[in-house]
Amino acid sequence: MRWFPALLVLALAVALAFLTLPIVAIFVNSSPADLVDSLGDQGARDALWLSLRTTAAALAIIVVVGTPAAYLLATRSFRGKALVVTLVELPLVLPPAVAGVALLAAVGPEGLLGGAVDAAGIQLTLATAGVVVALTFVASPFYVRQAMAAFASVDRTLLDASRTLGASEARGFVRVMIPTAMPGLVAGGALALGRALGEFGATLMFAGSFQGITQTVPLEIYNRLGTDFDGALALSAVLVAVSVAILLAVKLVPRAEVFGGAPR
Amino acid sequence: MLRVEARTRLGALDLDLTVEVAPGECLAVAGPSGAGKTSLLRVAAGLLRPEHGLVEAGGETWLDTRRGLDLPPERRRCGYLFQEYALFPHLSAWQNVAYPLRGSDRRQRAAALLDRFGMSALADSRPSTLSGGERQRVALARALAREPDVLLLDEPLSALDARTRAGAVRELGALLRDADVPAVLVTHDFAEAAALGDRVAIVDAGRLLQEGSPSDLAAAPQSAFVADFTGAVVLTGTAHGAPDGLTHVELDGGGAVTSTDRAAGPVAVSVYPWEIAIEPAGEAPHGSTQNRLAAEVLSVTVVGNRVRLGLAGPQPLAAEITRTSADALGLRPGVRVMASWKAAATRVVAV
Numbered sequence: 315m316r317w318f319p320a321l322l323v324l325a326l327a328v329a330l331a332f333l334t335l336p337i338v339a340i341f342v343n344s345s346p347a348d349l350v351d352s353l354g355d356q357g358a359r360d361a362l363w364l365s366l367r368t369t370a371a372a373l374a375i376i377v378v379v380g381t382p383a384a385y386l387l388a389t390r391s392f393r394g395k396a397l398v399v400t401l402v403e404l405p406l407v408l409p410p411a412v413a414g415v416a417l418l419a420a421v422g423p424e425g426l427l428g429g430a431v432d433a434a435g436i437q438l439t440l441a442t443a444g445v446v447v448a449l450t451f452v453a454s455p456f457y458v459r460q461a462m463a464a465f466a467s468v469d470r471t472l473l474d475a476s477r478t479l480g481a482s483e484a485r486g487f488v489r490v491m492i493p494t495a496m497p498g499l500v501a502g503g504a505l506a507l508g509r510a511l512g513e514f515g516a517t518l519m520f521a522g523s524f525q526g527i528t529q530t531v532p533l534e535i536y537n538r539l540g541t542d543f544d545g546a547l548a549l550s551a552v553l554v555a556v557s558v559a560i561l562l563a564v565k566l567v568p569r570a571e572v573f574g575g576a577p578r
Numbered sequence: 579m580l581r582v583e584a585r586t587r588l589g590a591l592d593l594d595l596t597v598e599v600a601p602g603e604c605l606a607v608a609g610p611s612g613a614g615k616t617s618l619l620r621v622a623a624g625l626l627r628p629e630h631g632l633v634e635a636g637g638e639t640w641l642d643t644r645r646g647l648d649l650p651p652e653r654r655r656c657g658y659l660f661q662e663y664a665l666f667p668h669l670s671a672w673q674n675v676a677y678p679l680r681g682s683d684r685r686q687r688a689a690a691l692l693d694r695f696g697m698s699a700l701a702d703s704r705p706s707t708l709s710g711g712e713r714q715r716v717a718l719a720r721a722l723a724r725e726p727d728v729l730l731l732d733e734p735l736s737a738l739d740a741r742t743r744a745g746a747v748r749e750l751g752a753l754l755r756d757a758d759v760p761a762v763l764v765t766h767d768f769a770e771a772a773a774l775g776d777r778v779a780i781v782d783a784g785r786l787l788q789e790g791s792p793s794d795l796a797a798a799p800q801s802a803f804v805a806d807f808t809g810a811v812v813l814t815g816t817a818h819g820a821p822d823g824l825t826h827v828e829l830d831g832g833g834a835v836t837s838t839d840r841a842a843g844p845v846a847v848s849v850y851p852w853e854i855a856i857e858p859a860g861e862a863p864h865g866s867t868q869n870r871l872a873a874e875v876l877s878v879t880v881v882g883n884r885v886r887l888g889l890a891g892p893q894p895l896a897a898e899i900t901r902t903s904a905d906a907l908g909l910r911p912g913v914r915v916m917a918s919w920k921a922a923a924t925r926v927v928a929v
Contacts, residue, residue, distance in 0.1 A: 474625050475664035477651035479678035480724055489677075493668040 337554055344547040352548035360526040361534035362552065368442060368530060369510045372449035376457045376506050381499065384461035385487060389470070399462075406455045413452055414519020421447065422520070444521035445528050449510040457506040464498020465491060504564040508557055580635045580728050580760035584621040586628035593617055593628070593784040599760035606763045606775025606792075608807070614784040615764040616661070619730045622762065623658050624651035635760070636727035657726030657759075661733045663717035665705035671716045672701040678724040691719040695749075711742040718753065729754075729761035735770055747773050768808050772796070780804050801927055802846030810848040810925070813893045817845040817926055825926055831892035835869040837924035845926050851886065853923040854897035856907060859914040867918040871895065875913045878904065885909070889917055 352358050387399060405413060419425050422439055423432065431438060438444035468491055476486035492499070514532040521528040523537065531553055538546040583596045593614040599605045607615050620626035622633055624640065627648060633641035635656075640649045665674050676688035692701050695715035705713055714734065721729070734750055735743050751774055754761055765771050771778045772792030779789040780803075788795060788804045799805035806812045815829040817837075825837045827847050835847055855867065863870060873891035880886075885904040889895040895917055909915070 469662075469664070471660050471662070471664040472666060474623075474651070475658070475660055475666075476677070477625070478623050478654075478656050478658040479720065480652050481677070482650075482652050490666055490668075494666070496668075 340547055340550050340554055344544060344551050348544050349548045349551055352545045353552070355545065357525055357529075357534060357537075358545065358549055361529050361531045361549070364442070364445070364526065364528075365511060365530040365532075368445040368449055369507060371446045372453060372510050373503065373507055375446070375450050376454045377499075377503060380454055380458045381461055381492070382487075384458045385465050385491065387458075388462045388465035389473075402458055403455050405452055406459075408452075410452060410513070410515025411519055413516040414448065417448060417451060417516065417520040439520065440522045440524065440528060442521075442527055445517050445530060448516040448520045449513050452513055452516050453506040453510040456509050457502040460502025460505060461495070461499050464495035464502065467498070468494045501564050504560045508560050511553065511556060511560075579637075580622070580762070581632065582618060582622045582762075583630075583632040584618060584628040585630040586617075586621075586626075588614070588617055588784075591617070591784050595781060595784065595786055597762065597779060597786075599762060601760055602758045603776050604754045604761040604763055604774060606765060606771035606778045607781055608765050608768050608771035608775075608778055609781035609787075610807075611766055613781045615766075615781060616732055618781075619658070619732055619762060619764055622654075622728065622730055623656045624649060624654050638727075655724060655727040657721035657724065657729045659714075659717055659721050659729075659731040659734055662737055663705075663713045665713055665717055665720070667705055670702045670704055671697060671708070674705070674716055675719045675723055677720065688719075688723065691723055692716070695719050709742070710738045711746060714738065714746060715749075718750075727759055729757060729759055731761065731763040733765055734763065735765070735767075750774060768792075768795075780807055782807075796850070799848060799925060799927065802848065805846065805848035805925060805927070810850050811854070811895050813847040813849075813895075815845060815847060817841040817843060817928075824921060827926060829871075829892050833871050833892040835871070835924055836921040837926045838922050839924070839926040841926040841928055843928060845928055848925045848927070849919050849923055851896045851898040853919045854895065854899075855918050856887065856897055856899055856903070856909070857916045857918060858907060859916050861916065863918075866920060868921040869924060870916055870918045873915055873917050875909055875911050875915060877911060878909055889915070891917065 353362075383402075387395065387402075408416070418439070421427050421431050436443060438447055472490050472494060473483070473486050476490045477483065481489065512532055513530070514536070517528065517530060518533060523529045523533045529537065531549055535546045535549050535553075538549070579601060580599045581597070585594045587593070591612065591614055595614060595618050597605055597607065597618065607618060609615055617626055621628050621631055621641070622635075627641075628643065630643050631641050632643070633639070635654070639647060640654045641647060666677065669677065672685065672688045672692060675691050676684045679687055689698065689701060692698050695718060697712065697715050697719065700708060700712060705716065708716065714737070731750075735746055738746055747770070754763075754774060763771070763774055768778075775792065777789065778792050778795055780787045780795065782803055788800050795804060796808045796810075799808060799810065802812050813829055813835070815827040815835075817825050817827045819840070819842060820826040820836070825839055825841050827835050827837065827845060829835065829847070837847065859872060871891045873889035873895055875887055876890050877888035878885055879888070880901065881898070883901055884898050885901050887897045887899065887904075887909065889897060897917055907915070
């Protein structure tokens with residue numbers, strides 16, 4: 315074999331080993347019995363249930379607000395659009411701990427809008443609602459970015475056609491743009507879901523870590539690390555399984571005819 | 579009656595067009611790409627708002643920039659056929675046609691429209707599985723579903739292959755004859771415009787150059803552009819009146835031709851390829867042809883039962899003759915010939 319192809323193969327082999335070894339190790343070190351045992355534990359069950367609820371709530375907020383926002387950014391041009399897009403994407407590069415501090419400074423008890431939040435009778439810090447806020451903050455850019463790209467790649471004459479056929483832009487948005495952009499929207503949703511499910515830093519800083527209230531799976535894993543490594547491994551295995559399922563869904567969905575991804 | 583006036587700047591294009599189309603009439607707007615043809619349709623449909631414009635259709639005003647009136651596209655009853663048809667990829671053929679329809683009988687009405695275009699069997703097919711011709715029929719059925727006051731057709735044949743096109747011209751022609759609303763058809767191909775338009779408007783760089791019946795345009799082009807666009811050979815030269823009342827044109831690059839048209843100064847001379855006769859080089863002039871240019875055969879292209887010759891003379895020429903004649907003359911690239919045509923077939927316009 316020539317040296318250059320050999321180098322390429324070697325690089326890939328190193329990368330693959332490095333990236334998969336830790337994941338394999340989780341499953342090697344935790345037997346199925348441990349997995350089942352760990353799920354019998356009240357703390358683990360609370361954490362899983364909380365993670366699912368908060369992630370679902372955050373994803374719902376992200377999709378409901380993010381879809382029209384992404385559509386606007388993808389289909390209109392206006393002054394300062396590049397700045398708006400950059401601001402929307404900012405949380406992507408923000409360290410999670412900084413995101414947590416930033417949320418405290420904004421809507422925490424002593425924050426900019428703390429008084430207003432308090433007056434509205436909403437408690438965010440040390441409350442489940444705070445977890446949802448933290449997840450939404452860190453995960454929404456993943457969805458909005460992908461949704462923007464999905465809408466931008468839809469042929470604009472489809473929307474023109476919809477309008478000449480008597481449909482308002484709102485109707486065209488619902489009946490044409492969303493279905494044709496669906497593979498991209500699903501991909502963006504899966505990315506946001508994955509990010510929200512694994513969220514650690516911002517949640518810990520902003521909402522704290524209380525079992526059943528703000529202690530999501532990643533926080534519970536960290537909590538167990540010192541005392542119950544096997545339990546931490548088992549919970550990690552559950553999280554990996556969910557993540558792999560999401561990744562597979564994203565890889566498979568764009569080819570699904572259900573969403574009208576017309577092969578071109 | 580449809581009236582569209584559009585005056586606006588679009589990037590490098592300065593659009594200034596006014597067209598009027600009677601009910602049941604089809605106006606073919608022909609011109610090169612970038613001439614502003616599609617923009618005219620978009621103004622009519624409300625997809626493009628001109629700086630100054632007026633759109634009146636079916637007795638209603640859809641756009642009047644002076645009065646600040648501008649109906650959104652969904653409130654203008656336009657049947658718009660898009661260039662690539664713009665069928666919704668996630669909907670089946672019948673769902674595409676039913677898109678503008680309301681009510682519980684929308685499926686039946688869509689089926690009836692598809693049936694009219696011979697597409698019943700493919701009602702449940704997705705656009706991605708249809709051929710170009712089938713997509714066009716679905717798109718036409720969809721455009722008619724709203725019972726439009728105006729038909730706007732953007733390059734209806736350009737997405738079809740040559741074999742499908744002939745059939746589509748027939749179908750489209752029949753559809754346009756049956757329609758009792760004004761229709762505007764946009765094309766970059768003069769032959770297509772001539773086949774489908776009752777009237778042809780030739781546009782270039784956002785301006786209307788000439789308007790008339792296809793045969794009028796071909797027979798009496800008022801500019802070199804129109805002559806060239808309608809398929810004529812265009813030669814440039816300098817004209818002056820001759821004592822016999824004819825016009826004599828000294829061609830740039832050598833040679834001279836005579837025309838029955840009157841003109842003086844720098845001119846464009848046009849003649850249709852099928853008016854040009856070919857003789858072997860060196861033969862003495864005979865018959866009634868006044869214009870004779872020596873040329874060398876560059877290319878020989880068979881077009882059906884005819885042969886199109888590319889000729890290198892003082893300026894490039896093209897001639898169309900029958901295959902029989904081409905064979906008899908032994909024409910092939912490199913052969914020297916004499917191209918001749920009558921002064922009466924020679925159009926001269928000042929440039």
